[in-house]
Amino acid sequence: MASSMKALVKPGPGPGFRLTEVPLPAIGPSDVLIRVEKAGLCGTDHHIYAWDGWAQQRIKPPLVAGHEFMGTVAAVGDAVRSIRIGERVSAEGHIVDLTCLLCRIGQAHICERVEIIGVDRDGAFAEYIAIPEYNVWRLDAAIADEVGAILDPLGNAVHTVMAAGVSVKSVVITGVGSIGLMAIPVARAAGATSVYAVDVNPAKLEIAQRLGADAAFLAQQPDLAAEIKRRTRGDGADVLLEMSGSAAAIDFGLAALRNGGTAALLGIPADTVNLNLAERIIFKGLTVLGINGRRMFETWYQTEALVKSGRVDPRSIITHVLPYTAFDRAFELMAQGHAIKIVLDFKGDGAKP
Secondary structure: OOOOOEEEOOOOOOOOEEEEEEEEEOOOOOOOEEEEEEEEHHHHHHHHOOOOOHHHOOOOOEEEEEEEEEEEEEEEEEOOOOOOOOOEEEEEEEEEOOOOHHHOOOOHHHHOOOEEEOOOEOOOOOOOEEHHHEEEEEOOOOOHHHHHHHHHHHHHHHHHHHHOOOOOOOEEEEOOOHHHHHHHHHHHHHHOOOEEEOOHHHHHHHHHHHHHEEEEEOOOOOHHHHHHHHHHOOOEEEEEEEEOHHHHHHHHHHEEEEEEEEEEOOOOOOOOOOOHHHHHOOOOOOOEEEEEOOOHHHHHHHHHHHHHHHOOOOHEEEEEEEEEEEHHHHHHHHHHOOOEEEEOOOOOOHOOO
C-alpha cells in the first residue's frame, strides 16, 4: 500500500483548500482504514472553506476537512473483530471516549471529549481515512453509494425530527438546505400532519413542496408568523425544526410556535444570537432542544430503516456528483446557492492501494 495519498487540506488560516499529498493515516489496533469513494459536502465544510468567524474560532490548521463519506475497508487493526476488509461502510463522525458521564448514560453524541472528524481531527476529503472500529457503520446492500455518503446529514434530520416529536403535529422548518429538505419526508414518515417550509431561496422552496411540504414561504414575506398561526387554527405551530442558524430565522420560528410548543435547533449560527428570551421562550412556556449530531447509534438504525423502507430517499436532493479535483467549483456552487447537496467522487485508480 502506498505511503501517501491525495487530500483536500486547509493548510493555514484563510479561505480555500489545497489539493496535496499527505501521509497515509496510520491505524492502531482498534482502527479501520477506509478507502473513501464518495464524500458529501456540508455547511460545516463551507464554514471551514470560507474561513468564517466560526471556523476561525474552532479550526486549527493544518486539517483535512470532510465528515460525510462512504467507502470500502482497506485494512483493519489487529484488535478489530466486527469489520472485514472489502466491506462497504460509512461512519459516525463523532469520535468519543466511551468513559465520560455522557457516554455512560447513553449520550455519547455529546461526549465531553468528543473529536469530530474533519473538524477536530483529519477527515474524509482524502483517499483514505482511519477511524475507530466503534464508529464504523456497515452499509446494507440496498443502500446506494451516494446515499451511504450522506447518512450523516440525513441522520441529523432524523435526530432533529425524532427528538422534537412530530407525530400528529404541525411543523415549521426554517432553512431548507439539504438537511432541512431531508427533514420534510422524515417528518412525514414520523407522522407530522402538516409541514411548512421557510427559506430565502425560491428554488429550494419549490423542492420542499415536491418533497411533501404543505406550503412553502419566503422568509422575507411580511407577517409570516401570523400566516403560520392562521394555518394552525390561530394557535401557532406545534413544532419548530430550525435548520439554518440564522438569527432572524430563529426569532421568527420561535414567534410562529404556539404556547407550549417545542423548538429543536440544529442550525449553527456564525455569530452570537441576540434574542428576547422572555417574550420568545419563557412567557410562551416553550421546550427548546439543542440538537448535536446523531444519537449513537439509535439514530443510525432509524435512518437506515427509513431509507430501506422507501419512506425517505435522499437521492432526490443530490444535485451534483463531481470529481474531488473539482472541489473549488463545488464550493462555488454552494456559495451561489446553485446546489442542494454535492457529493465528491474519490473513486478511481488514484484511490486504490
